[in-house]
Amino acid sequence: MKVHEHQAKEVFRKYGLPVPEGYPAFTVEEAVEVAQKLGKFPVVVKAQIHAGGRGKAGGVKLAKDLDEVQKYAAELLGKTLVTFQTGPEGLPVSRIYIEEATNIDKEYYVAITLDRSKSKLIIMASAEGGMEIEEVAAKNPDAIITEVIDPFMGLRPYQARNIALKLGFPKNLINKVASVFLKLYDVYMKEDASMVEINPLVLTKEGNIVVLDAKVDFDDNALYRHPDIMEMEDPTQESELEVKAKQYNLNYIKLDGNIACMVNGAGLAMATMDTIKLAGGEPANFLDVGGSANAEQIANAFKIILSDPNVKAIFINIFGGILRCDRLAEGIIKASQEVKPHVPIVVRMEGTNVELGKKMLAESGLDLIPADTMWEGAKKAVELAQGK
Amino acid sequence: MSVLVNKDTKVIVQGITGREGSFHATQCKAYGTQVVGGVTPGKGGQDVEGIPVFDSVQEAVDNTGADCSLIFVPPPFAADAVVEAVDAGIKTVICITEGIPVNDMIPVKQYIKTYYPDTVLIGPNCPGVITPEEAKIGIMPGHIFKKGNVGIVSRSGTLTYEAAFQLSNRGIGQSTVIGIGGDPVPGTVFADVLKWFQDDPETEAIVMIGEIGGTAEEEAAEFIKEYVNKPVIAYIAGVTAPPGKRMGHAGAIIAGGKGTAEEKYKALEAAGATTVKNISFIGEAVEKALRGE
Ligand SMILES: Nc1ncnc2c1ncn2[C@@H]1O[C@H](COP(=O)(O)OP(=O)(O)OP(=O)(O)O)[C@@H](O)[C@H]1O
Ligand SMILES: [Mg+2]
Numbered sequence: 001m002k003v004h005e006h007q008a009k010e011v012f013r014k015y016g017l018p019v020p021e022g023y024p025a026f027t028v029e030e031a032v033e034v035a036q037k038l039g040k041f042p043v044v045v046k047a048q049i050h051a052g053g054r055g056k057a058g059g060v061k062l063a064k065d066l067d068e069v070q071k072y073a074a075e076l077l078g079k080t081l082v083t084f085q086t087g088p089e090g091l092p093v094s095r096i097y098i099e100e101a102t103n104i105d106k107e108y109y110v111a112i113t114l115d116r117s118k119s120k121l122i123i124m125a126s127a128e129g130g131m132e133i134e135e136v137a138a139k140n141p142d143a144i145i146t147e148v149i150d151p152f153m154g155l156r157p158y159q160a161r162n163i164a165l166k167l168g169f170p171k172n173l174i175n176k177v178a179s180v181f182l183k184l185y186d187v188y189m190k191e192d193a194s195m196v197e198i199n200p201l202v203l204t205k206e207g208n209i210v211v212l213d214a215k216v217d218f219d220d221n222a223l224y225r226h227p228d229i230m231e232m233e234d235p236t237q238e239s240e241l242e243v244k245a246k247q248y249n250l251n252y253i254k255l256d257g258n259i260a261c262m263v264n265g266a267g268l269a270m271a272t273m274d275t276i277k278l279a280g281g282e283p284a285n286f287l288d289v290g291g292s293a294n295a296e297q298i299a300n301a302f303k304i305i306l307s308d309p310n311v312k313a314i315f316i317n318i319f320g321g322i323l324r325c326d327r328l329a330e331g332i333i334k335a336s337q338e339v340k341p342h343v344p345i346v347v348r349m350e351g352t353n354v355e356l357g358k359k360m361l362a363e364s365g366l367d368l369i370p371a372d373t374m375w376e377g378a379k380k381a382v383e384l385a386q387g388k
Numbered sequence: 389m390s391v392l393v394n395k396d397t398k399v400i401v402q403g404i405t406g407r408e409g410s411f412h413a414t415q416c417k418a419y420g421t422q423v424v425g426g427v428t429p430g431k432g433g434q435d436v437e438g439i440p441v442f443d444s445v446q447e448a449v450d451n452t453g454a455d456c457s458l459i460f461v462p463p464p465f466a467a468d469a470v471v472e473a474v475d476a477g478i479k480t481v482i483c484i485t486e487g488i489p490v491n492d493m494i495p496v497k498q499y500i501k502t503y504y505p506d507t508v509l510i511g512p513n514c515p516g517v518i519t520p521e522e523a524k525i526g527i528m529p530g531h532i533f534k535k536g537n538v539g540i541v542s543r544s545g546t547l548t549y550e551a552a553f554q555l556s557n558r559g560i561g562q563s564t565v566i567g568i569g570g571d572p573v574p575g576t577v578f579a580d581v582l583k584w585f586q587d588d589p590e591t592e593a594i595v596m597i598g599e600i601g602g603t604a605e606e607e608a609a610e611f612i613k614e615y616v617n618k619p620v621i622a623y624i625a626g627v628t629a630p631p632g633k634r635m636g637h638a639g640a641i642i643a644g645g646k647g648t649a650e651e652k653y654k655a656l657e658a659a660g661a662t663t664v665k666n667i668s669f670i671g672e673a674v675e676k677a678l679r680g681e
Contacts, residue, residue: 002635051635085634111638114490116602119497119573124641137641144641151495152502192491197636215636221463222489255630266570267544267599270625271667277628278666286629319546319553321515321529350553352529374550375668 001218002050003232006097008214011191011229015183019211022099024048031073032066034098041065042101045072049091050237052199052215053083055131059093062101069098094236102210107200108167109133110181112149112188121149121188123159123181127167129200155185169203176209177201191229192222241304248300250289257282258312259385260305260343262298264289264323272317275374281382284311289323298331302339314345315381317374325349325357333364344369344384348377390519390564391539391584391591392480392508393456397523400425400454400478402445402461402469408484409460410436412527416458419524424452445469445476456480458516458525466512467492470575474504482525483511483575493573500575509575515545515567526567528552536561538674539585541578542597543570543604547625547667551595554671560678563591570599578608586616593619593677595670596661600626603646609655619677620661623670624649 003011006024013019022044023034035043047059054060059081061072073096082090109129115122124146128136136143145166147159160178169177180201188196195217202210223230235243245252251266255273259281263269266288273283285308289301305311318328328349336345348371349357361368369384371377399416403409404426414437417423425440425448432443442448445457457478461469466485473481493512500507510517516526520533532549534556542548548567555562563585568576578596585591594616598605605624612620627649634640645651653663664673 051633052637085636087630087633091633109637111636111641113638113642114494114572115642116572116604117607119494121494122642124638133637134640137637138645141644151498189491192489194490195636195638197638199637217635219490221487222491224464225489253630253632263546265544265546267542267597267625268546268550270599270629271544271547271550271623273629274625274627275666275668283628319549321527321545321549351532351549373668375666 001220001223001229001233002237003216003218003229004048004050004095004234005046005214006048007232008216009211011187011216012211012214015187017180017183017211018209019214020100020102022097024095024097025073026095028070028073028077031069031096031098035063035066035069038098038100040100043069044099044101045069045076046097046099047076047081047093048095048097049081049086049093050234051083051085051091053085054081057081057083059083092236102202102212103205104202105205106203108202109199110184110201111195111197111199112185113195115148118148120151123147123149123155123163123185125163125167133199149185154189155182157182173209180209180211187216191226192219193217194219241307245304248297248304250287250297250301250304252304253286254308255283255285257284258310259381260284260287260308260311260314262287262289262301262305262314262316264318268317268319272315272374272378275378276315276382279375279378279382281378281385284308295327295331295334298328299335299338302335302341306339306341311343313343313381313385314341315377316345316347316349317377318349318351320349320351320353320357324353325351326353326360329357329360332361333366336366346371346377346381346384348372348374390522391588392564392566393517393523393525394519395420395522396422397456397480397525398422398424398452398454399456399458399525400427400445400448400452402427402457402459402473404428404436404439404441405431405434406460412460413439415530416524419530420521421523421525424454445472445478449476449478454478456525457482459483459485461485463487463489467496470496470509471499474500474507479507481507481509481575482514482516483509484514484516484527486513488512488571490572493571497573497575510566511569511571511575513571514569515548517564517566519564520562532556533565534561537563537590537592538595539563539588539591540565540595540597541581541585542567543599544597544625547597550667551597551670555674558671558675560671560674563588572602577604579611582608582611582616586618591618593621593674595674596620596622598622598624598652600624600629600649600652601647605652606646606655609659609661612656612661613659621664621670621673621677622656622661623664623667624652625667627665
């Protein structure tokens with residue numbers, strides 16, 4: 001689960017990381033209020049969205065007085081910010097963060113995340129932090145320093161010091177910087193993050209170390225042991241349908257095409273999208289109903305894909321393992337009676353109790369188009385979506 | 389005719405008294421698997437459809453001689469269940485549980501590697517392992533599999549079924565089918581399974597089904613180049629998956645341009661594997677490979 005910068009910074013503060021003073025604001029009035037509370041200028045007005053790249057996209061503004069705070073707050077709040085990390089549809093700015101401005105001397109990068117090829121956490125850092133870090137990493141991989149973290153030993157203080165040394169920090173700051181890394185690791189472990197990132201970690205003109213940006217992604221599977229983190233969820237950062245799908249325990253991602261898919265299993269769902277594309281169509285969504293979906297969940301899935309106005313045909317592709325075909329058929333029948341689909345539905349099902357499932361669908365009186373293979377089903381769905 | 393499990397494998401089911409555990413323990417037994425016991429702490433002495441339940445894995449092992457464990461324990465306790473199994477001397481641990489916190493699995497994987505290098509963990513978040521007509525140790529629908537000479541390894545459960553089904557329909561059987569699961573920290577990776585299949589005299593061809601994300605397929609390609617001379621037929625799901633929203637740069641820096649379906653296909657082709665872009669034709673491709681085409 002992603003959280004906003006101001007929430008991540010709140011967590012960081014609890015762990016003693018050096019975060020500048022700042023407050024979130026949801027309205028222009030609040031923005032002015034908190035700027036007054038900060039009591040000094042300039043301040044930085046930062047759009048809060050669940051993505052990076054805000055600086056480059058005009059989501060981070062330096063305000064030298066209250067008028068400018070007001071101006072930038074009005075400009076950003078309610079806007080949809082498109083950055084290279086949001087995708088073309090962007091993310092809505094429903095809150096901003098006002099913090100004291102820092103006199104930056106140099107920007108560094110540091111992150112901790114899982115290296116899947118090692119099945120271990122790694123800490124990565126660079127002396128060329130800031131908004132261009134991905135270009136730096138792509139062009140000059142040597143500019144990224146990494147240390148592998150042993151799961152039994154944790155991040156060792158000597159490793160943290162070594163990184164600080166390699167980054168070229170002045171000698172008198174090595175221990176201070178190392179402690180930032182160790183505290184960041186503490187956040188990762190104790191809060192069950194899946195990614196923590198500071199970009200930039202800043203050396204100020206006054207010689208202090210300051211965390212200027214904070215990005216944290218938490219492991220959804222561990223949220224049950226962090227009720228306080230769970231409360232930080234912001235549904236405005238996901239599409240309405242995706243939020244609804246989550247409530248139903250469905251894995252749904254909206255896409256731009258017109259052929260809706262309903263599939264069990266993430267791998268098969270991706271393969272179904274790929275097959276639709278090979279057949280000349282465009283998928284309207286990714287939807288994994290999961291392995292243990294019941295009739296009610298199938299009905300919910302139906303409602304969600306049908307509330308996308310672009311959908312011209314539905315392709316149901318189920319390989320019944322745990323999810324039995326008769327259960328699926330029951331769900332399709334129940335859902336069709338409830339939501340009355342206005343588009344053609346192609347059904348391909350296979351696996352446990354397939355004969356019974358097929359029979360139930362055939363006898364239901366519903367206008368369903370059967371398909372024997374994925375390829376056949378995809379081709380039929382594409383034809384139907386094109387009005388053939 | 390198989391790797392990892394066969395008709396002599398003695399299986400206990402951890403979490404056997406739960407809904408999923410009892411259902412699948414019964415299903416596995418009905419398939420012919422030797423399900424010799426189950427474990428649910430506090431419910432020792434009971435039985436599930438004639439399968440005796442024990443309070444601990446050690447007790448189950450001592451009483452039944454089990455060498456394999458199938459885990460259905462809920463996510464908060466599943467990592468501990470894996471450690472309990474390996475500590476009790478279980479050699480093959482198959483963890484079906486989906487949703488285990490990654491931070492719980494990282495030390496467990498390291499623990500097994502360090503203290504039990506010969507123990508195999510399959511999963512978590514996987515459909516399990518089946519050696520057709522001998523032992524089904526997992527949640528897959530048994531009837532779509534057929535005994536034979538093609539090994540299948542896959543990250544995705546339902547795609548495993550799709551591939552096996554196509555093969556069986558063409559009369560092509562499988563030696564062993566292994567779902568390694570989709571979690572970020574899997575106990576077993578493609579390269580491990582490829583080695584088993586290469587070393588198994590009865591396996592004649594290997595189907596490998598990957599998906600976007602991570603670099604396990606690229607590493608598998610490296611391994612194929614070095615070690616595998618049997619035909620490998622590979623499919624990667626997610627060619628059309630959009631890049632999606634992201635936050636932060638760490639993922640992009642680690643991936644370093646790898647992890648896309650194109651990259652994986654390229655690596656596998658360079659390693660000499662046959663790649664299939666349309667999953668519906670995987671059966672046909674295997675048939676051709678077996679004919680030596
Ligand atoms: N409090 C501050 N004082 C001075 N400059 C700041 C402050 N906060 C941010 N900046 C500047 O704005 C840039 C962009 O801000 P920030 O890193 O918070 O957002 P971002 O663009 O989303 O980050 P990223 O590039 O990592 O995706 C920083 O690299 C820094 O140069
Ligand atoms: Mg930043």
